[in-house]
Amino acid sequence: MKYTQKVLVTGEDFGPVVKKTIIKLDQTIDTIDMNNLKVIEEKNAVIDKVTGEEGIIRTEREVLDTYTSDEYGNKVNNASQYITIEMSISPSVGSPFIFHETTQLNNWCNPYRLHISGLNVNPDIDVENDDKLCPQLDKWTMNTYQAIDGIKYSYAEYRPSLDDKKHPLVIWLHGLGEGGTDPSIDLLANKVTALADAPFQKCMKGAYVLVPQCPTMWMDNGKGEYKSDTKDCIYTKSLFELIDSYVKENRDIDRIYIGGCSNGGYMTMEMLLHYPHYFAAAFPICEAYHDEYITDDQIDMIKHIPLWFTYAKTDQVIDYTICTIPTVKRLVDAGASNIHVSIFDDVHDTTGLYKNEDGSSYTYNGHCSWIYWDNNECYEGELNAWEWLAQQGN
Structure with missing residues (x-):
C-alpha cells in the first residue's frame, strides 16, 4: 500500500x-x-x-x-x-x-x-x-448568491468578532484571472487573505471583508469579450444587489469601502459611477477604466468620494496615462479634496527573500502593484493608505 x-x-x-x-x-x-x-x-x-x-x-x-x-x-x-x-x-x-x-x-x-x-x-x-x-483560508467562509437577473456569484467573506460596535465592510474585486466559481482562487492569487490578518483588522478595528467572484471577468461585454465602450458591464446591477443584500443582512455594518485590482479596479470605478452615494471610500489599484468614457457629469457626481489610486510606472498591461492619470486630474480640477495616489517606479520584492540574477530585489510584472497594497506599503508622503481608509466615513 x-x-x-x-x-x-x-x-x-x-x-x-x-x-x-x-x-x-x-x-x-x-x-x-x-x-x-x-x-x-x-x-x-x-x-x-x-x-x-x-x-x-x-x-x-x-x-x-x-x-x-x-x-x-x-x-x-x-x-x-x-x-x-x-x-x-x-x-x-x-x-x-x-x-x-x-x-x-x-x-x-x-x-x-x-x-x-x-x-x-x-x-x-x-x-x-x-x-x-491552507491555513490562510481557514478564517474565510465560502458562499454563493443568486441575483434576480440569474447571475450566480461565488464569494468569500470574513466576519469580525461580534461586539456592540459598528464595523466597516471592505469589498475586494478580483482581477482578470480570478473569475469562476472558486473564491479560494481570488483569496490566494492576489493575497487577499491579508485583509483578514491581524495588521489590517487592527487598523480597521475589525472589518467585514467581502470578496465577490464573477463567473467570467468584470469587464465582460456579455460575449466574453473585453468591454471597450460606455455600455454598462453585465455584472453592474447584480453585483450591487449582492453587496446591498449582504449589508442588509449584517446590521452592524456602517461604512462600505470598495476596491480591487485591474479588472477589479475597473469594476470599482463602475460601481462608483453608478452608485456614487453608497460607498464611504474606494481604493482602485491599476484600474482599467478608460477616462474617455467618464462624462463631466459623472466626475461631478463622484468628486465627493474619498479615493486612493495605486499604480506602477512599469505597468505594461493597463495604460495608466489613459485611465488613472486623466481621471485624477479631472477630479482635482472639479474640486475633489480627498484624492490620493501611490505611484511606484516598478513592482519589486520588498521582503528581501527573492533576488534577480544581478542580486537586486526580484522584479515583478509592473502590473502587480496590488502587492504594495496587500503589504501596507502604499503611501502619499507620510499618509498611509490603510490608516486613511479606516478614517473615512467616521
Whole structure:
C-alpha cells in the first residue's frame, strides 16, 4: 500500500505555492534522512507563452528540511506517523495554479504530483480539494448568491468578532484571472487573505471583508469579450444587489469601502459611477477604466468620494496615462479634496527573500502593484493608505 500525502499551500505576494508535503506512513518513525530524498514536481502548465500551448512539466524541488511532524506539518520532537518535507519556494517555483490562455482564468493544476524518491508514496495530489492544507483560508467562509437577473456569484467573506460596535465592510474585486466559481482562487492569487490578518483588522478595528467572484471577468461585454465602450458591464446591477443584500443582512455594518485590482479596479470605478452615494471610500489599484468614457457629469457626481489610486510606472498591461492619470486630474480640477495616489517606479520584492540574477530585489510584472497594497506599503508622503481608509466615513 502506498503512503498518502497532503501539501501545505501558502499565499505569497506572487500567489499560492506548495511549501510542504506531509506524508502519512503506516508506522511511526523517529528520524528521517533527507539526503536520500528527492522531490520531483509534475503538473500541467503553459509551455509556450506565445501560443498558450499547455503541457506537462517536471521540476526538481529543492528540499530545505525533513522532519517528523504532526498531521498539519508542524515539527515534533518525538516519533510520529507523519513526516514533512519542506521545499524552497520563489515567484517562479512551486505554484499549484495554471493560467489558461483560452479562458483567461486561473485554475488549480490537474494533474499535480509530487514524486518522492526512496518512499512508496502516491504522487497524485488533488490540490483543488481535499489533498491540501491552507491555513490562510481557514478564517474565510465560502458562499454563493443568486441575483434576480440569474447571475450566480461565488464569494468569500470574513466576519469580525461580534461586539456592540459598528464595523466597516471592505469589498475586494478580483482581477482578470480570478473569475469562476472558486473564491479560494481570488483569496490566494492576489493575497487577499491579508485583509483578514491581524495588521489590517487592527487598523480597521475589525472589518467585514467581502470578496465577490464573477463567473467570467468584470469587464465582460456579455460575449466574453473585453468591454471597450460606455455600455454598462453585465455584472453592474447584480453585483450591487449582492453587496446591498449582504449589508442588509449584517446590521452592524456602517461604512462600505470598495476596491480591487485591474479588472477589479475597473469594476470599482463602475460601481462608483453608478452608485456614487453608497460607498464611504474606494481604493482602485491599476484600474482599467478608460477616462474617455467618464462624462463631466459623472466626475461631478463622484468628486465627493474619498479615493486612493495605486499604480506602477512599469505597468505594461493597463495604460495608466489613459485611465488613472486623466481621471485624477479631472477630479482635482472639479474640486475633489480627498484624492490620493501611490505611484511606484516598478513592482519589486520588498521582503528581501527573492533576488534577480544581478542580486537586486526580484522584479515583478509592473502590473502587480496590488502587492504594495496587500503589504501596507502604499503611501502619499507620510499618509498611509490603510490608516486613511479606516478614517473615512467616521
